Amino acid sequence: METAYFGRRYMLSASHRLHTEALSDEANRATYGKCNNPQGHGHNYVIEVLVGGPVDAETGMVINMATLDEVVQTSILQRFDHTNLNYDPLFVNQVPTTENLCRAVFGVLKGAMPTGGLEYVRIEETENNFFQFHGE
Template sequence: MKAYLSRRYHFSASHRLNSPAYAEERNREVYGKCNNPHGHGHNYTVEVTVSGRVDPVTGMVCNLADLDAFAQKNLLERFDHTNLNELECFAYRVSTTENLSIEVYRIFAGFPGAHLERIHIEETGNNSFDYAGDG
């Protein structure tokens, strides 16, 4: 029997939406205020959903302490209070939350304790993004 577990994590980060493929004026047209040369910040909420069989001994899909430790090391320590544009993963990609969702999915796909189903990221009260892999 398969069960699902969703866990939320929070971090703050800044970014500037700017594509090297566009001239300065086109970047302003496409990204608007998000193209501010000084950047802007968000308080992101990341929801990770994993699945698996419920262990008959523990009664859990996975150990929450293991998931939290993985998130602390691989998500929070890496992204919290950073400028996303300065991270290697955004060296050649625009730091949109769509691309952030893909990167966070890639990170949690490496969690050995359960199967990753999807990533949900809330950027603002009005904007949220989901990524469930290429398959």
Template sequence: MAPPGRSPRPSPLARVSRCVSFSASHRLHSKLLSDEENQKLFGKCNNPNGHGHNYKVEVTVRGEIDPTTGMVINLTDLKDYMEEAIMEPLDHKNLDKDVPYFADVVSTTENVAVFIWENLHKRLPEGTLYKVKVYETDKNIVVYKGEASVPGK
């Protein structure tokens, strides 16, 4: 309770991030393009036998710091959500063959980030998921915040 004459202190907001790494293979290939167009667009990443990556994923949640626990989220819970949403469906998998989501979606890192966001969004408390950052390599990184494009743009 706030002292007389003072309003209660608002709970501070914080962002908490946790990382996991997984290994997976894939082939960049769009069913909407010819084999020649795919080869020209994706180059060596269109190899018919695929190729692999050691992906790193950074998940950020946000929320008020609970005055009782001192936490935005219990890190054990976040670890469990990430295991279910990222590691179980993706680790040591061929994304195109083992993950139904990618049957009709090109397995680019952009789409991997969307897949992870959607899986986490179902599990985390409403409104807490802030950002998914996927490192395909040290040089290729995608950030997704659940945003959709604006129609007509």
């Protein structure tokens, strides 16, 4: 079976504080630096989603762009945009690093994808930092 790929980028703004109760305050500051600020800090994230699968004979598409947009809008953007990630239930027991955000977005989308296979999620946190998750 041949596989084609379709990717799309989305933007969201969210804040977080990198801190874990498993470390002392001093160790948290040493580990996370300025990202351990008690008031938190924010990012304008760029989320890239790549879907792969066979090209549908009728539509000529792997997935309809409008369908993908709707899934990402309802399951990711509405949930995380303009929020503090520390308060989302997905991060109750883990530090909301962008690595963990990338894994969480992948997991949420994987369960919500109506057609096509989710290949990866890539998140740009800053101009220089990006994270990518391909699943288990």
